[in-house]
Amino acid sequence: MGRNNKRRDGRSGDTGNRKSKRAEDERTDLIEKIDMNNEKLFAYYKAQKVVPEEEWDEFVEALRQHLPTTFRVAGSRQTANNLNETIKSVHVPSLSNVIFEDQPIPPPVQLSWYPDGLAWQFNVPKKVLRKSPEFKKFHSFLVFETEVGNVSRQEAVSMLPPLFLDFEPHHKVMDMCAAPGSKTAQILEALHAQDTITSTSIPSGLLLANDSDNKRTHLLIHQSARLPSPALMVTNLDASNYPSIKIPTQTKGPKRLEQLLFDRILCDVPCSGDGTIRKNMGIWKSWQPGDGNGLHSLQVRILQRAMKLLKEDGRIVYSTCSLNPVENEAVIAEALKVNPDFELVDVSSKLPELKHRPGLTTWRATADRTISATYESYEEFMASSLDENLKAKMTEGHWPPLDVEKLNLPRCLRIYPHLQDSGGFFVAVLEKRRKSAPSKELKREASEPADIPKTKKPRLEDTIDVSEDPNVAEEAAGIATPVDDVEMPTESSTPALETESSPKSADGGGGSFKENPYTFLPPDDPILQVCIKRLHMTSSFPSSNVLVRNPAGDAVRSLYLANDVVKSVIENNDYSRIRLTAAGTKVFSKQEGGQGADAQFRVLGEGLPVILPYVDPSTVITADLPTLKTLIESYYPLCSTFDQPFRETVEARPTGSHIVRFLPGEMAGVILTHELVLPIWKSNVSLTLMIDKKAKSALSLRLFGADITTAGKAAAAVQKPSAQPTPDAIVEDVTLANEEDIADETPV
Numbered sequence: 001m002g003r004n005n006k007r008r009d010g011r012s013g014d015t016g017n018r019k020s021k022r023a024e025d026e027r028t029d030l031i032e033k034i035d036m037n038n039e040k041l042f043a044y045y046k047a048q049k050v051v052p053e054e055e056w057d058e059f060v061e062a063l064r065q066h067l068p069t070t071f072r073v074a075g076s077r078q079t080a081n082n083l084n085e086t087i088k089s090v091h092v093p094s095l096s097n098v099i100f101e102d103q104p105i106p107p108p109v110q111l112s113w114y115p116d117g118l119a120w121q122f123n124v125p126k127k128v129l130r131k132s133p134e135f136k137k138f139h140s141f142l143v144f145e146t147e148v149g150n151v152s153r154q155e156a157v158s159m160l161p162p163l164f165l166d167f168e169p170h171h172k173v174m175d176m177c178a179a180p181g182s183k184t185a186q187i188l189e190a191l192h193a194q195d196t197i198t199s200t201s202i203p204s205g206l207l208l209a210n211d212s213d214n215k216r217t218h219l220l221i222h223q224s225a226r227l228p229s230p231a232l233m234v235t236n237l238d239a240s241n242y243p244s245i246k247i248p249t250q251t252k253g254p255k256r257l258e259q260l261l262f263d264r265i266l267c268d269v270p271c272s273g274d275g276t277i278r279k280n281m282g283i284w285k286s287w288q289p290g291d292g293n294g295l296h297s298l299q300v301r302i303l304q305r306a307m308k309l310l311k312e313d314g315r316i317v318y319s320t321c322s323l324n325p326v327e328n329e330a331v332i333a334e335a336l337k338v339n340p341d342f343e344l345v346d347v348s349s350k351l352p353e354l355k356h357r358p359g360l361t362t363w364r365a366t367a368d369r370t371i372s373a374t375y376e377s378y379e380e381f382m383a384s385s386l387d388e389n390l391k392a393k394m395t396e397g398h399w400p401p402l403d404v405e406k407l408n409l410p411r412c413l414r415i416y417p418h419l420q421d422s423g424g425f426f427v428a429v430l431e432k433r434r435k436s437a438p439s440k441e442l443k444r445e446a447s448e449p450a451d452i453p454k455t456k457k458p459r460l461e462d463t464i465d466v467s468e469d470p471n472v473a474e475e476a477a478g479i480a481t482p483v484d485d486v487e488m489p490t491e492s493s494t495p496a497l498e499t500e501s502s503p504k505s506a507d508g509g510g511g512s513f514k515e516n517p518y519t520f521l522p523p524d525d526p527i528l529q530v531c532i533k534r535l536h537m538t539s540s541f542p543s544s545n546v547l548v549r550n551p552a553g554d555a556v557r558s559l560y561l562a563n564d565v566v567k568s569v570i571e572n573n574d575y576s577r578i579r580l581t582a583a584g585t586k587v588f589s590k591q592e593g594g595q596g597a598d599a600q601f602r603v604l605g606e607g608l609p610v611i612l613p614y615v616d617p618s619t620v621i622t623a624d625l626p627t628l629k630t631l632i633e634s635y636y637p638l639c640s641t642f643d644q645p646f647r648e649t650v651e652a653r654p655t656g657s658h659i660v661r662f663l664p665g666e667m668a669g670v671i672l673t674h675e676l677v678l679p680i681w682k683s684n685v686s687l688t689l690m691i692d693k694k695a696k697s698a699l700s701l702r703l704f705g706a707d708i709t710t711a712g713k714a715a716a717a718v719q720k721p722s723a724q725p726t727p728d729a730i731v732e733d734v735t736l737a738n739e740e741d742i743a744d745e746t747p748v
């Protein structure tokens with residue numbers, strides 16, 4: 001991210017390029033220098049019998065190998081299938097016979113277990129990506145598509161948990177430890193699976209993504225802006241202490257408030273991360289058993305809190321990128337012990353091509369840093385000659401319980417690097433059994449009358465003490481929410497783009513919370529009405545679900561759209577108590593007028609698919625592929641440069657925000673296979689395509705096989721006077737920024 005900012009600050013792509021090469025050289029040195037032996041790690045995992053004796057060498061050898069690059073084609077089913085087709089029919093054939101320094105380089109292959117072949121893997125040295133023209137072009141394609149959210153560069157194993165959630169668009173889903181958000185994005189995509197390329201549905205369900213780290217929460221918001229959803233909320237709380245959220249009862253009769261319970265919860269908990277050792281090579285040196293021991297109690301508390309927030313028949317997916325049974329089976333066992341209404345689900349046949357091993361039923365914990373001894377039981381550990389301070393760090397829960405056989409721990413899935421050339425991972429799926437006949441008392445507890453004085457409220461909360469103001473300790477942040485990074489027209493009559501001001505930085509120190517509050521506009525708000533009238537939106541547009549974020553509750557800058565559940569959560573809960581950091585999706589944004597012109601609210605590219613189903617089709621201007629090419633190539637082409645009938649249509653339109661539908665077509669060998677709907681801005685005499693710079697470059701690469709945007713051509717010219725189709729400067733610089741931004745599975 002930092003490097004990306006430097007580029008925005010005006011550093012040349014060449015500098016980025018040199019830096020990237022240096023970083024790569026440093027990494028190569030590191031691989032060569034690093035000692036991929038850690039006797040304690042080996043002794044510990046041998047003692048756990050994670051793999052049979054005869055597989056041990058293969059397992060360790062796999063830990064030492066460079067992790068292949070994996071990515072997932074993202075977006076709704078239609079968008080993803082389209083792009084996947086391009087990868088299969090254009091990129092893979094062009095990468096199939098590449099010879100580099102006399103060596104054949106294998107093309108990307110699909111991950112056999114990932115549904116619909118939407119996940120890919122390739123393993124080529126970075127210098128091939130830099131120097132082979134075919135791979136360079138493919139890499140550039142990936143970088144830009146990642147920037148705009150059509151591709152997610154994610155570790156293969158990290159793609160697993162959402163696949164086991166098995167949820168539907170009407171479900172209320174919670175992602176308890178969500179940042180930086182690769183799994184949140186995957187859940188959002190599934191929630192919006194039925195969307196088309198041009199329009200987004202408003203699912204009736206909810207995705208509540210939470211993370212206790214404020215900085216990382218803003219990274220999550222940035223990532224999820226690529227997949228706008230009116231069903232998304234983001235909170236910034238300690239998951240182990242997550243407060244009760246209230247919503248009105250759905251039943252007939254007087255409205256009461258009840259606790260919001262979830263259909264599905266993902267607990268992708270903080271872990272020691274030793275399953276990522278192929279990527280995070282520092283683990284070879286730093287690993288010690290205490291890493292997992294120290295996290296065990298937090299992991300248990302997070303899982304137990306999830307159990308209390310789940311509906312009957314609901315499902316929890318618990319996952320870590322650690323191989324340590326103390327962070328995995330021991331956590332599941334401890335949580336099951338106190339929640340007997342839960343059981344592990346056998347999901348071994350869900351992904352038939354996925355190779356995995358069963359969860360362990362025996363393991364040997366230790367707290368000893370200096371010797372390699374492990375202990376069969378807590379009693380044996382306590383009877384040892386170890387230091388009393390070390391003994392105090394461990395609990396019975398670190399070891400297998402006596403009744404371990406009853407818990408079905410082999411139903412957990414262990415993924416090992418040597419099985420399918422991946423990282424190491426652990427997944428467990430738990431379901432809450434339906435109670436046959438709820439007692440009268442339980443029924444009474446299930447709905448909480450809103451009007452009972454607080455002190456007398458029957459508590460829905462469980463054994464965990466949930467305070468009204470969870471004491472969340474995190475670093476001071478101050479990261480801006482995403483802004484529309486649109487190329488700026490300079491024509492004098494073209495208004496300056498107003499950037500969305502970031503919410504005030506959240507000062508995590510001591511748990512203070514300084515985000516802006518959320519207010520729903522009255523449906524007859526004059527500004528909202530102007531937006532609705534301008535687009536001739538139908539009466540079915542949910543105008544009572546439009547919200548703003550500022551203390552006054554006025555439509556001063558941006559308008560967001562939320563679905564009914566998000567609205568009801570916001571209206572019935574104090575936003576600062578639930579540390580609400582984001583809600584819904586931004587659809588309109590204020591655009592300052594140019595010389596003498598009034599400010600207007602314009603449709604945002606990210607919000608357009610959400611509002612398009614409500615826009616009167618006669619409001620949308622139709623255009624063809626050459627028109628799109630002109631809009632991509634120039635910042636602000638004059639209206640007079642366009643062909644008829646587009647020229648006449650736009651000249652007749654007032655200045656301001658418009659929507660254009662580009663119809664499928666062909667020009668000089670370039671094919672637009674499906675229609676595209678994009679926002680434009682009309683100034684007195686020129687037009688601007690109002691999409692993010694990187695989205696414009698990605699679109700250009702997808703359509704024309706080269707970045708023909710002004711910025712792309714400029715970058716190519718800086719890099720090489722004989723401009724090649726793929727500008728190195730952009731590729732390298734964006735790659736670095738991107739890889740940092742989306743790094744997932746960072747051990748915490």
Ligand SMILES: C[S@@+](CC[C@H](N)C(=O)[O-])C[C@H]1O[C@@H](n2cnc3c(N)ncnc32)[C@H](O)[C@@H]1O
Nearest residue numbers: 177178179180181182183212213238239268270
């Ligand atoms: C393994 S990472 C999650 C990765 C994420 N699910 C993804 O796919 O991008 C664990 C996350 O847990 C967060 N975390 C740590 N302690 C937490 C707590 N007590 N409550 C909520 N989140 C916590 C960390 O900030 C970190 O972002």
